[in-house]
Amino acid sequence: MGKLTTHVLDTAKGKPAAGVKIMLYRINGLSHNKIAETVTNADGRTDAPMLEGKALTAGVYELVFCAGEYLMASGQASGEVLFLDEIPIRFGVADADGHYHVPLLISPFAYSTYRGS
Template sequence: MGRLSTHVLDTANGKPAGGVVIVLYRLEGDGSRTILVETRTNADGRTDGPLLTGDAFICGRYELVFAIGDYFRAQGAALPEPAFLDEVPIRFGIAEPDGHYHVPLLASPWGCTTYRGS
């Protein structure tokens, strides 16, 4: 059975990023977005369960939006206004109906990266 998961690492402080708000959207063919999940990372920087699994896990295009600016503000980081990174969107496709798609975010106030993990 396919599933989608994520986690967030605070690379500026070398720790998991707990408390990051994440919104998952399905991207529609007409360019609109539909909210599927809104959640927050736990102390380990992970969500408490998969973002998509079972019948909800279908092939298509998706977007994860991470509220990373709010996270770093809460950590006491001195961010400019506007912050260099505030909401970080990651658009990706799911093409394998039985695959495990893990989309982590590694972030600092000044940069971020992602990859398809396991």
């Protein structure tokens, strides 16, 4: 059975990013339906998959990482307007039986992602 997992790494500090709020949306045309919300643990990971089993279906999803809150709390960003705040990553699930791992690597002025394993 398939599952969707994620984690967040702070590349500026060289460690996992704990306490990052993550929201998961199912995208259908112009509609965004929030289906899950969690916070990363001390290892920068979620305590459970964002979706798994029958809940993971083929389609388009979006993870939104509240990086700005984390960067401010860690002393890496300040002010009313942040360069990076909420970071959306939209991706497609073609095989609902597959493992989709979508990590976020962040620093105060850059981010990247990839499909992990």
